[in-house]
Amino acid sequence: MLWITCPTCGRRPVEEYGFGGELRGVPERITDQAERDVDYAWMYDNIHGITSERWFHQAGCRRWVTLRRDTATDTVV
Amino acid sequence: MNEFVERQLTLQWHEPKRSYDVVIIGGGGHGLATAYYLAARHGIANVAVVESRYIGSGNSGRNTAIIRANYGIPEAVRFYQHSVDLYRTLEDELGCWFMHSTKGLIWLAHTETAMRAERARCLLNAACGVETFMITPQEASDLCPQLDLSGGGRYPVLGASYHPGAATARHDRVVWAYAQGAMRHGVHVLQNTEVTGLLRDGARVTGVETSVGPISAGVVLSAVGGNVSTMAAFADVRLPIRTHPLQAFVTNDYGQAFGPILSDTELLCYVSQTARGEIVIGAEYDRQPSYSLQASFSFLQSCAAKAIHLLPFLRDLRILRQWAGICDISADFSPIMGETGVDGFLVTTGWGTWGFKAIPAGGEQMAELIATGRTPALLGPFGLDRFARDHAMADQGSTGTR
Numbered sequence: 001m002l003w004i005t006c007p008t009c010g011r012r013p014v015e016e017y018g019f020g021g022e023l024r025g026v027p028e029r030i031t032d033q034a035e036r037d038v039d040y041a042w043m044y045d046n047i048h049g050i051t052s053e054r055w056f057h058q059a060g061c062r063r064w065v066t067l068r069r070d071t072a073t074d075t076v077v
Numbered sequence: 078m079n080e081f082v083e084r085q086l087t088l089q090w091h092e093p094k095r096s097y098d099v100v101i102i103g104g105g106g107h108g109l110a111t112a113y114y115l116a117a118r119h120g121i122a123n124v125a126v127v128e129s130r131y132i133g134s135g136n137s138g139r140n141t142a143i144i145r146a147n148y149g150i151p152e153a154v155r156f157y158q159h160s161v162d163l164y165r166t167l168e169d170e171l172g173c174w175f176m177h178s179t180k181g182l183i184w185l186a187h188t189e190t191a192m193r194a195e196r197a198r199c200l201l202n203a204a205c206g207v208e209t210f211m212i213t214p215q216e217a218s219d220l221c222p223q224l225d226l227s228g229g230g231r232y233p234v235l236g237a238s239y240h241p242g243a244a245t246a247r248h249d250r251v252v253w254a255y256a257q258g259a260m261r262h263g264v265h266v267l268q269n270t271e272v273t274g275l276l277r278d279g280a281r282v283t284g285v286e287t288s289v290g291p292i293s294a295g296v297v298l299s300a301v302g303g304n305v306s307t308m309a310a311f312a313d314v315r316l317p318i319r320t321h322p323l324q325a326f327v328t329n330d331y332g333q334a335f336g337p338i339l340s341d342t343e344l345l346c347y348v349s350q351t352a353r354g355e356i357v358i359g360a361e362y363d364r365q366p367s368y369s370l371q372a373s374f375s376f377l378q379s380c381a382a383k384a385i386h387l388l389p390f391l392r393d394l395r396i397l398r399q400w401a402g403i404c405d406i407s408a409d410f411s412p413i414m415g416e417t418g419v420d421g422f423l424v425t426t427g428w429g430t431w432g433f434k435a436i437p438a439g440g441e442q443m444a445e446l447i448a449t450g451r452t453p454a455l456l457g458p459f460g461l462d463r464f465a466r467d468h469a470m471a472d473q474g475s476t477g478t479r
Binding site for chain 2 (some may be wrong): 001002013014015018019022027029030034035038039041042043044045046047048051053069071072073074
């Protein structure tokens with residue numbers, strides 16, 4: 001199971017957190033502005049490996065934390 | 078089929094050739110069904126299905142094997158109903174028994190909001206020619222005597238929608254039956270062959286790079302479950318998909334018949350009985366995207382508690398197995414099938430937690446698209462271009478998950 005270290009509350013189980021999504025951007029190679037908008041609105045990198053993402057400590061201090069997680073093993077790195 | 082003389086499967090394996098008309102990546106239900114229909118209906122048998130492990134090792138062998146069509150948007154209802162119809166006659170068509178059994182699905186509602194949603198679902202299904210109707214708690218209890226109508230004192234049942242056409246089947250056998258059918262028509266199925274990249278000629282995709290060398294193809298179809306974003310990235314295709322694990326577990330033999338499939342979108346669990354008498358229980362997917370197949374105790378704890386609220390008899394059963402599958406959840410909770418904008422590269426993906434029921438229709442329609450080059454009417458609404466056209470097929474409420 002995934003455990004996340006909150007800067008204020010310490011190491012807490014994932015059930016206390018809300019997933020806020022990965023930090024993502026639109027790839028440089030997409031140049032057309034309309035296509036960039038579609039990509040921004042809908043598409044995900046869905047990385048198999050290490051992602052940077054936001055989590056909200058819902059049942060704790062109610063602050064956001066940014067962390068790096070390996071999606072291959074579902075562990076915080 | 079007669080009841081039921083077991084016949085040995087005859088799977089004919091082949092060495093890979095250098096070139097095929099169609100290469101399908103992913104030897105799960107959708108990949109093998111597409112290969113079967115290409116060969117059987119359209120005479121295109123120069124087809125290879127490339128699978129990184131063994132056939133059915135991914136989500137085709139990890140789902141909870143429920144077949145139903147009570148969806149919430151007309152396009153989806155028609156598509157899944159076609160699949161339910163195909164499943165009914167599939168054992169005869171493939172000459173292979175896969176324990177298809179029509180059971181009916183009870184979809185419980187515990188709040189007025191849910192009752193309204195279910196009434197709307199019933200009306201929409203009826204308008205699309207699919208039988209789904211409201212039943213009272215008493216009728217639900219008659220169909221499923223084990224059901225605790227007070228929901229353990231916490232989740233009283235106000236009513237339910239009932240979908241009599243819902244069925245279950247043995248999922249591995251569906252995969253094997255399609256593999257056998259495809260192989261009989263000369264399709265090559267290459268197991269333990271991992272696709273490591275796509276061959277490109279300019280923008281066009283011309284084949285696949287595999288662990289046994291390059292294989293060229295007229296058309297490449299990605300029927301990958303799980304790693305589809307990686308696969309699409311080889312062709313510079315971006316997908317509105319996040320991959321989440323979903324867990325399920327199975328108990329030991331109940332020893333009595335548990336008739337219908339019981340589902341609950343508010344508690345988020347669904348319960349059915351396998352042909353062996355075991356009770357299969359599934360739930361919602363994990364919130365964070367991940368490719369990990371690790372099962373967790375916290376899931377077991379929360380899901381078992383929910384199921385016991387509805388079905389107190391589960392208290393006395395033991396848990397035999399727990400497993401996870403990784404689901405490609407699309408942004409609008411509907412599948413993505415068809416062309417990708419890259420020549421020679423098609424996808425059938427976004428099958429999230431709703432792929433098993435769609436295997437026959439998905440395979441049949443994708444085969445028609447590949448064979449004729451025209452998008453069939455059932456498939457049209459589910460193209461990848463729907464996001465750019467702002468025609469998302471949002472239907473989260475019908476997926477039985479969150």
